[in-house]
Amino acid sequence: MDRLTYFLRRTTRQLRGASALSTLSLLTCSVSMTIFAVYALLFGNVRDLTQAWNRRIEVHAFLVDRLGHPEVQELTHRVEALPGVREVRYISKDEALRDVRRTLGDSADFLEGLDSNPFPASLEISLEPRYRHPDHIREIAENVRSLPGVEDVEYGEAWVRKFASILSIVRVGGYLLGFALFVGVVFIVSNTIRLSFLARQEEVNVMRLVGATNTFIKVPFYIEGILMGAASGVLGLALAYAFYLAVSQRIDVSLFLLLGGERFHFFSTAESLGLIALASALGLLGSVFSLTRALRQT
Amino acid sequence: MVQLFHVSAGYGKDTPALSEISFSLDKGEFAFLTGPSGAGKTTLLRILYAALRPASGQVLVGGRNLARIRQSEIPYLRRMIGVVFQDFHLLSRQTVFENVALPLEIRGFPKREVHRRVASILKLVGLGHRSQARAEQLSGGEQQRTAIARAIVGEPALVLADEPTGNLDDALAGEIMELLDRINFKGATVVVATHNRWLLQQYPRRTLTLEHGRLVGDT
Numbered sequence: 001m002d003r004l005t006y007f008l009r010r011t012t013r014q015l016r017g018a019s020a021l022s023t024l025s026l027l028t029c030s031v032s033m034t035i036f037a038v039y040a041l042l043f044g045n046v047r048d049l050t051q052a053w054n055r056r057i058e059v060h061a062f063l064v065d066r067l068g069h070p071e072v073q074e075l076t077h078r079v080e081a082l083p084g085v086r087e088v089r090y091i092s093k094d095e096a097l098r099d100v101r102r103t104l105g106d107s108a109d110f111l112e113g114l115d116s117n118p119f120p121a122s123l124e125i126s127l128e129p130r131y132r133h134p135d136h137i138r139e140i141a142e143n144v145r146s147l148p149g150v151e152d153v154e155y156g157e158a159w160v161r162k163f164a165s166i167l168s169i170v171r172v173g174g175y176l177l178g179f180a181l182f183v184g185v186v187f188i189v190s191n192t193i194r195l196s197f198l199a200r201q202e203e204v205n206v207m208r209l210v211g212a213t214n215t216f217i218k219v220p221f222y223i224e225g226i227l228m229g230a231a232s233g234v235l236g237l238a239l240a241y242a243f244y245l246a247v248s249q250r251i252d253v254s255l256f257l258l259l260g261g262e263r264f265h266f267f268s269t270a271e272s273l274g275l276i277a278l279a280s281a282l283g284l285l286g287s288v289f290s291l292t293r294a295l296r297q298t
Numbered sequence: 299m300v301q302l303f304h305v306s307a308g309y310g311k312d313t314p315a316l317s318e319i320s321f322s323l324d325k326g327e328f329a330f331l332t333g334p335s336g337a338g339k340t341t342l343l344r345i346l347y348a349a350l351r352p353a354s355g356q357v358l359v360g361g362r363n364l365a366r367i368r369q370s371e372i373p374y375l376r377r378m379i380g381v382v383f384q385d386f387h388l389l390s391r392q393t394v395f396e397n398v399a400l401p402l403e404i405r406g407f408p409k410r411e412v413h414r415r416v417a418s419i420l421k422l423v424g425l426g427h428r429s430q431a432r433a434e435q436l437s438g439g440e441q442q443r444t445a446i447a448r449a450i451v452g453e454p455a456l457v458l459a460d461e462p463t464g465n466l467d468d469a470l471a472g473e474i475m476e477l478l479d480r481i482n483f484k485g486a487t488v489v490v491a492t493h494n495r496w497l498l499q500q501y502p503r504r505t506l507t508l509e510h511g512r513l514v515g516d517t
């Protein structure tokens with residue numbers, strides 16, 4: 001405990017002696033963390049949205065007209081037996097018509113002119129979560145299509161699938177961007193700590209002469225690096241939050257609700273803490289690099 | 299405590315700063331190291347606290363062979379040695395208290411113990427009232443006494459003092475000597491490098507004399 005307060009006292013002294021340059025470095029690191037946070041924020045929201053769509057991916061099997069009750073039951077059982085199928089719901093012709101009416105609302109008037117119900121009966125087939133993948137869906141759909149009594153099959157719209165592959169490209173892009181930004185942060189912290197260390201060369205020499213180990217000399221600089229990382233994490237998060245507020249006011253909430261019942265949301269507490277922890281780890285890494293170099297030189 | 303066998307050392311020049319030095323000091327001994335400026339006194343002390351590796355020969359300090367000591371062991375060697383440097387090596391921006399506390403902080407002493415010991419050492423060297431002054435605000439004599447306080451606060455087994463009376467008049471030099479005597483009396487081995495003739499006459503002790511890097515006298 002006394003050890004820790006001693007080290008913190010030394011760190012505080014180091015910070016008090018910090019130059020305008022290290023303030024600039026801190027700001028640069030904060031901007032890097034902001035860029036990363038904003039990217040992660042947008043990516044996370046879009047990913048959650050597509051997952052919400054994915055959850056609703058179903059296979060619809062339209063049935064031939066005038067299928068008798070026993071045939072429907074037989075078909076339902078056979079579909080239920082297929083691997084990956086979670087639940088099968090039968091929609092009769094009447095229910096289909098009612099659904100369309102409800103969806104169309106006021107503009108449903110033209111339906112009144114029809115003398116027969118043009119909508120086919122169908123089976124709504126929901127899938128086990130791990131089968132909600134384009135390849136599995138197609139397989140299940142083809143299996144259903146080959147069953148007697150099935151007229152046609154429709155499933156997971158193509159653009160949702162296309163979007164999923166775009167998203168994975170965006171994810172890789174995020175990794176690359178994140179990697180570049182993190183390398184930048186480590187590099188900047190490492191340089192800042194090196195300058196702080198060199199400014200204390202005399203003190204370091206004296207500590208050596210009176211018997212300080214390398215670890216004892218280094219710890220306050222490690223703390224300085226961690227603090228710098230953590231501070232840029234907090235600042236980055238704050239700026240990202242400002243961005244979030246500005247953007248979420250401009251986005252029409254109903255748009256998001258329509259797209260999948262997901263709201264545009266900020267990071268959870270755990271994610272925010274994770275981001276700060278990540279930034280602190282980058283700071284530590286930077287100071288480890290700089291001190292390994294600096295101590296080898298002296 | 300200290301044993302040297304045919305020790306030579308230098309700074310990469312043609313003439314070595316020290317050549318073929320051999321002597322030994324028992325535990326609890328007091329010795330002066332004297333000789334003209336440039337004779338090699340500081341160099342010899344630097345070898346004893348492992349700031350300089352001998353080019354040849356063997357050096358034993360407190361059971362450690364400094365000709366072969368590993369870098370990672372040096373801090374622990376230095377904790378059993380208190381050094382009063384010729385140019386003090388005080389941290390000028392820090393207070394007297396912080397300077398003197400440093401060797402104890404390094405050893406991981408609890409805060410209260412640090413306070414107790416530093417306060418009592420500062421009283422001993424007559425700087426009790428200056429403990430919150432920054433080192434750069436001190437007079438030469440006060441800096442010297444701060445340097446001595448820092449050297450002895452950890453109760454080292456070996457005290458090396460390089461010209462500890464360099465800037466002082468005879469009266470103050472006498473006070474410093476009394477102080478070093480007191481440490482020696484408590485059991486520490488003490489080596490004082492000096493070319494102060496008055497001191498050598500006033501305090502007759504074993505005296506090792508260096509000239510041009512050679513040991514020319516041991517009385």
Ligand SMILES: Nc1ncnc2c1ncn2[C@@H]1O[C@H](COP(=O)(O)OP(=O)(O)O)[C@@H](O)[C@H]1O
Nearest residue numbers: 309314315333334335336337338339340341342
């Ligand atoms: N850092 C150094 N680099 C090169 N030569 C040095 C260095 N320190 C001392 N010397 C040389 O070594 C010799 C001994 O010096 P020193 O041990 O300082 O003598 P003293 O302390 O007796 O005055 C002198 O010739 C001096 O010039």
Ligand SMILES: [Mg+2]
Nearest residue numbers: 339340384460
């Ligand atoms: Mg000298």
